[in-house]
Amino acid sequence: MGEMVNITVNGAKMEAEKGSLLIDKLLDENIHIPHFCYHQVLGKDGNCRMCMVAIEGQKRPQIACDTPIKEGMEVRTQGENIEKVRRDILELQLINHPIDCPTCDQAGECKLQDYYMESGFYESRVNVEEKTNHAKRIDLGSNVMLDRERCVLCTRCTRFCSDITKTHELGVISRSNHSYIGTFPGRPLDNPYAMNVVDLCPVGALTSKDFRFKQRVWFMETFDAICGGCAKGCNISVDHRKEKYKNDEIFRFRPRANKAVNGWFMCDEGRLSYHNENENRFEIPRLENEISDFKNVMTHIFKYISTVKEIFFVLSPSLSTEEMKNLQNLASKLNANISGYSPDTIDENFEDDYLRENDKSANRKTFKELGIAEDETTFKSNLEKAKLVVVVDNSYFEKNLELLNDKKVISLFSHLNQTIEKSNVAMPIASFYEKSGTYTNVDGIKQKVVSKMKKDDQAETITSIIEHLKDMIAKGTL
Structure with missing residues (x-):
């Protein structure tokens, strides 16, 4: 932070950094200042002339995007003269603009x-x-x-x-x-x-092209979230709508400004990943690969964890911190082993020197915080001893199904995959944007997501399933 000076804007006194751009101070103070060409990342360009302000002692209006702040500066963003200048500029912009x-x-x-x-x-x-x-x-x-x-x-x-x-x-x-x-x-x-x-x-x-003519923006609702596409955890706005007689659906992701994480931008792959939320969803519980219901499947999950002694939990690195803690506590109560082994989420070709990380998961950092092992040696040792494997949204077995041979398998997934078909019991769970939770990105920054999705027949969250199990355990003999 440089030297601070005193300025006055529309009669209000405030402090600002000497030499910084006037428009940045106005935007930071939420003072309305029309502008087209200026952007806080791209800097000044000065071509639209819309950010005109009146400055005491200046003969004519000045553009705020190219005006450095000085001690004692008195600025007006309102007034008949300055608003007339802006209107004249806007009128020229509209001469050739289509009325559409x-x-x-x-x-x-x-x-x-x-x-x-x-x-x-x-x-x-x-x-x-x-x-x-x-x-x-x-x-x-x-x-x-x-x-x-x-x-x-x-x-x-x-x-x-x-x-x-x-x-x-x-x-x-x-x-x-x-x-x-x-x-x-x-x-x-x-x-x-x-x-x-x-x-x-x-x-x-x-x-x-992806969003073009899909929705009018005033029909949609928005909530703040993070992109789950990689360990960077770019901040995003999730635009969704529950139309009459239809389910709540996400229509787009937009980057949300956070200077400490992603600045103002996000990658295209992360932006388009909202399609994954709406496609290939696992929705109906299965028992021995046959359609079942929630109560029956919960009964069988309780039966397995009550009777099998050698249990091994395998977690996804994209689970929330709260889910990881709850599963870790459950595993401890059952004297079960737990792992976050997930090499399939590492993609060296995805990484770049800007926002994209080679780890395509949202919360791997929390494994280290909670002391959950994710190395191959521990994973293989625990898997070999296990009689029952509980797979929680971890996709590693998708291409390694033979590792589950001769074992009982309970799987909890939000999307369909081959591990479900290999499972004795399979329970659908809420997807990344249908649940609330905390995530720690690659730089150690913790970020909270509060979902506002309103799905019909919303799948249970992992936390709520664990609560059901706790009630059953309290009433049972475990």
């Missing part, structure tokens, strides 16, 4: 739409014989569609590709009114973080 808000995917979360409604002018004073038309529905690659007519040339997308991914696929082509965003010849938008340009776009110029 009702069909635009960005409607409801579009900054141009918001600023237009704030401005209060609903009749155009500028009449042109013919608008400058640009191409529409351009597939840039990597699930990104471009509508050039909607673009305000903020250049956030081009700066993301040049400054963040350093892949340089996008650029501004031509000049003046005929300028547009495009890819370079033979260079489609193709990098692991490409879909972040959709979030960066303040208008409806860049849209996601």
